[in-house]
Amino acid sequence: MRRSLAGVALAVTSMVALSFLIPLGLMVMSLAREQSITAAEQSAAAMAPILALTTDPAELREAGAGLRAADYMVIHLPDHATVGGPGHAPQDLLGRAEGERESISRDVPGGWIYLQPVILPQDRVAVVENFVPDEDLTRGVALSWSVMAGLAVVLLAGSVLVADRLGSAVVTAAGRLAEASRRLGTGNLDTRVKPKGPPELKEAGSAFNTMADRMTDLLAVERELVADLSHRLRTPLTALHLAVERITPRTDTSRVQAAVAELEKELNAIIAEARTPLAVGPLGRVLRGEDAVDGPPGAGERCEVADVVRRRAAFWAVLAEQQARPYDLRITDETTPVCLPDSDITAVVDALVGNVFRYTPWGTALEISVNRTAHTVELAVHDAGPGIADPDGALARGGSTGSTGLGLDIAHRAALAARGAVRITRGPLGGAHVAVTLRLATEPAADRPRSRRRSRTAGRGH
Incomplete structure (x- = not known):
């Protein structure tokens, strides 16, 4: 972003500089040409009164030597004699100036020429020729252009430096705001920023602090409730x-x-x-105590899913026996560590099993199973009830009533926290089959022992 701002500043400054320097350079060249031409015309005009007094070549040379821009001046006398060096004017132009008795200025190879006719006594005509070479027409232009180019370079360098400083302030302020947002997202509710930079970023920083304060207040109110x-x-x-x-x-x-x-x-x-x-x-999960620290997924509290399910299954077996529900429990003998505390797995089991007891009639069969795959643990609860008519809608509603209940929302949040998912299908018993997949906290070792089957039916001890 910092480089982008410097690039934009360089491009804008370059366009502005070119828009001024190009016309200014052309104007300097035009002024240099005009000054040389004006000086040549004035020198030729100054010879007119001298020719009216004398046509002596020596006197004319002496008079021309004191004039400005007379280095290439040539005087064409009526008797075809010339005073000065070789002329640069074509014969047709000389004849025209002499015959029509009018001044002529024109570009010729190597420079610019000016012809000034002078009427002498007895109706004779002399022509004063003054030639300006190309180097005189552009004298000083290269130096002026060099000075302007240097000024342009200094201007561009200054604009890039200023843009870099401004960009540095903007990037630093934006980076601090982004870092604060990441820390707040990972659970550090004390994160605040000191608003700096342009007014827009200062306003964004203040809004971030207000949001963080409001979030902390809402969580505190929820905790009190x-x-x-x-x-x-x-x-x-x-x-x-x-x-x-x-x-x-x-x-x-x-x-x-x-x-x-x-x-x-x-x-x-x-x-x-x-x-x-x-x-x-992460994923909106509330962290408490030692869990409320920054760290990668899986760095917090862990538990054994199989142990928690065995403990809660013993609790629900009492009610299953009272309601004459066939009760089947299948739990693997393998280790099933996941990156969730015992309380979260307990809440998932109680919510899903509680839905079965709440929304299916007495005597409806129930099965709880825990299986382990290469990278996940699957906790499944299914029954012989009417099932869930709209599984996708049930997961989307979360806190709905009916056979979906709040249990699906609890299970869904826990699955997301453990990088897993919730799947609802039709189970072997004919009713709803809710499978909560949780990612293992550690990778499996070598070969795993086969799972065993433990069957519980109404009337047996648990």
């Missing part, structure tokens, strides 16, 4: 916890207590996260 909502949920959760403690011990009491404890644990985690300083990372 989440914390406030979580605190409000604590009261009914505490009441529920006390009510469970008063329940007469029976077979499923321990399961209810475990579910309430898990809910309390999740609520405490939400409150803790809401109190933690946050930043916005």
Whole structure:
């Protein structure tokens, strides 16, 4: 950009300089020619009164020697005698000047000639010829052109230097603004710029700072709202916890207590996260605590997808048993590390499985699977329900209601954060098959053991 500005300045200055220097150079050449011609005409005219007094060659030579621009002057007397050097005027021009008794000026080979007839006593005519060579017609023009060319070079160099300085200021200010934008995009919400450069870039810098301040304020407000909502949920959760403690011990009491404890644990985690300083990372993902640092994808917290799915599957198995749902769980024995925290994978599993329980009738079969490929981990949830009529629309809507629910939006954001994708198809059970593909945090080693199948059905322990 800096070179572009200097190039534009050079081109504009060159055009301006040429538009002035070319006419000025032509005018200088014209003035030099006019001065030489005027001097020659004046010298020839000055000989007229001298010829009226005498035609003696010696006296004429003495008189002509004191005149300006008389080096090439020749006087043609009536008796065909000449005073001075050899003439340059053709005979026809001499005859015309003598016969018509009129002044004649004309360009001839080697220069310019002027003929001035002088009427002598007894009606005789003498002709004064003055010749100006080409070098006299252009005397001083080359020097003037050299001076103007030097001035033009100085002007061009100065304009390029000024443009380079201005371009340097513009490029530096734009570079700082671009770097600040990149840092803000990677999650550094404290990034600000000092507005510098041209007024437009100063305005852009001020607008950037205002945007960053507004973003920080909005995230702080959102964090307060989440914390406030979580605190409000604590009261009914505490009441529920006390009510469970008063329940007469029976077979499923321990399961209810475990579910309430898990809910309390999740609520405490939400409150803790809401109190933690946050930043916005790549793909719009909110980073908290140690995650809120700059770094390449995969440099943050990691987890084992298989372990998280086993833990959450045990939680949902209780409800599946109560609703008489055939429940199948297939998890690979291979390692499944991804660049996401446990909480994100937990949210994906709970959201997708929760949609099945929420939007399919009791007794509808459910299957959860975790498989590993060469470079990815695939977490899939499918059921024997009615399925999703418009998969593309479901992913686009995100927070819609119905069988798509909010779960797809949660799964989609997590997949993007792990450089993966979400795919919705018709599964083997006949219902919706939602597959969340997550990129592995590390490349696979050598041969991998075969996956095993673990089957869970309603009525069994989990």
